[in-house]
Amino acid sequence: MASADQLTDAQLVTQILSGDQRPFRLLVERHQQAVFNAAYRLMAQREAAADVAQEVFLKAYQALASFQLDKPLAPWLCRMAINLALNRLKQQRPVISLDGDDGESGLDLPDLSAEPQAQVLQTERQQALRRAILALPPEQREVIELRHFQEQSYEEIAVSLNLSLANVKSRLFRARQNLRHLLEKEI
Amino acid sequence: MPPLNPAPCPGREETIQLFLDRELTQPERENFLAHLESCFNCQQRLQQWQTLFAELDTLKAAVEPVDLADQVMVRLPQPAGASQAC
Numbered sequence: 001m002a003s004a005d006q007l008t009d010a011q012l013v014t015q016i017l018s019g020d021q022r023p024f025r026l027l028v029e030r031h032q033q034a035v036f037n038a039a040y041r042l043m044a045q046r047e048a049a050a051d052v053a054q055e056v057f058l059k060a061y062q063a064l065a066s067f068q069l070d071k072p073l074a075p076w077l078c079r080m081a082i083n084l085a086l087n088r089l090k091q092q093r094p095v096i097s098l099d100g101d102d103g104e105s106g107l108d109l110p111d112l113s114a115e116p117q118a119q120v121l122q123t124e125r126q127q128a129l130r131r132a133i134l135a136l137p138p139e140q141r142e143v144i145e146l147r148h149f150q151e152q153s154y155e156e157i158a159v160s161l162n163l164s165l166a167n168v169k170s171r172l173f174r175a176r177q178n179l180r181h182l183l184e185k186e187i
Numbered sequence: 188m189p190p191l192n193p194a195p196c197p198g199r200e201e202t203i204q205l206f207l208d209r210e211l212t213q214p215e216r217e218n219f220l221a222h223l224e225s226c227f228n229c230q231q232r233l234q235q236w237q238t239l240f241a242e243l244d245t246l247k248a249a250v251e252p253v254d255l256a257d258q259v260m261v262r263l264p265q266p267a268g269a270s271q272a273c
Contacts, residue, residue, distance in 0.1 A: 019266060021260070021263055021266060024259075024260070025256050025259075025260050028256045028259050028260070029256050032253055032256065033252070033253060036251075036253040036255070037247075037251075040251065041246070046251065050253060050255065053253065053255055054258055054259055054262070057255065057259045058259065058262055058263070062264075123245075125242065126245060126246055129242055129243065129246055130246065148240070148244070149243075149246075153208075154208070154210055169201070169205075172204075173200075173201060176236075176239070179239065180235075180239065183239075
């Protein structure tokens with residue numbers, strides 16, 4: 001008989017839906033890092049990202065009955081993490097204008113000095129890159145996350161965000177240009 | 188990070204990114220590669236974007252460990268019929 005570790009996500013979901021909560025712990029342990037990482041790349045605070053990650057699993061648990069078992073679980077969970085993280089960001093801060101109506105650039109590098117030193121984000125370059133991503137407006141962080149970290153194609157991004165392909169391209173290219181400009185400031 | 192100089196050929200900035208994203212059609216890809224053979228500016232710009240994309244890849248691989256299972260399991264709704272704690 002296969003141990004729980006050897007069961008697929010779909011098999012674990014089936015067990016959970018039949019009334020056994022215990023396999024859900026295994027699903028959490030399998031996917032928590034990817035879910036947390038997706039939230040953390042979008043949010044400046046580790047604790048906020050961990051909160052979002054927890055919420056993802058709680059919402060996923062409630063929605064398991066509607067999940068299509070022939071699809072992979074990870075993209076579904078990560079998409080939920082991105083949506084929740086962006087919703088939290090919208091609640092927390094005013095929209096920054098990139099048009100610079102006041103004559104200043106709307107993109108500022110966030111101060112991460114209050115964050116505990118990440119154990120693995122060791123290189124200065126990685127920290128600079130993280131700061132630059134966090135300085136992007138949320139909708140630009142989102143396309144960077146979907147393209148570079150979730151590895152979605154333009155078409156998949158268009159479906160995820162309900163945008164035209166042309167809009168996906170322009171948003172992504174603008175995000176990358178801004179990322180470059182922000183990184184130049186760090187030197 | 189050095190600024191984006193020199194500028195690529197007109198209209199090529201987008202093509203370079205489409206190329207790196209593997210979003211060009213086969214004829215477009217061949218056309219671009221043929222152009223790249225003789226265009227130093229576009230080669231330079233391609234290299235700059237490749238560097239940024241590679242750095243983003245390293246960020247993907249960087250992991251800050253997290254352990255949420257206990258906290259999540261405690262917050263799950265109780266299954267129907269579960270006895271209440273005294």
